[in-house]
Amino acid sequence: QKEVEQDPGPLSVPEGAIVSLNCTYSNSAFQYFMWYRQYSRKGPELLMYTYSSGNKEDGRFTAQVDKSSKYISLFIRDSQPSDSATYLCAMRDTNAGKSTFGDGTTLTVKP
């Protein structure tokens, strides 16, 4: 079983919809949580960076972390066709040098 599980999708929604992307994990030592967006043939772009449990909002994006359930989410409000990409969750513990990534969820927002 992988340390980080992410539904690969693909996920297709109409423009303007609220999108929910999720990851579960098994390592209770994870403290730092990240969401990245990757367009085709580009490197991942950092969207959200959170520490421990709680919510963080940035524009149309909201990241939620529930450490008790080992579950993190990224919500996208008023989704746009330009949000069509692969979304990767990532996490690491306090001391590790490397992050553990999910396999990514491919999202398509249709006009």
Add this chain to the structure above:
Amino acid sequence: GAVVSQHPSWVICKSGTSVKIECRSLDFQATTMFWYRQFPKQSLMLMATSNEGSKATYEQGVEKDKFLINHASLTLSTLTVTSAHPEDSSFYICSARAEGGVGPQHFGDGTRLSIL
């Protein structure tokens, strides 16, 4: 802020040649840099982690003599694919974390390597 530049973005070369890819952190000093490989429609595969001034730590199954990594300064790491063959064709992406090790990784835009 937190810009990582990777060069070249695309390279095509003949089998048997060596290819060097550069990764630079433009506006921060990177204690740690990471090199990933990604096949089409697949996730990131970590190849190695490098810390400035010390030898890189390679993931299991990655040939250190094949993929030479140098992290000579806090802003530059290089990956050299030696004697490249068609099976080395892939998308290579570098990533950097700021000095102190706290904070997220920031990624370059990747290098598409095609070996003929």
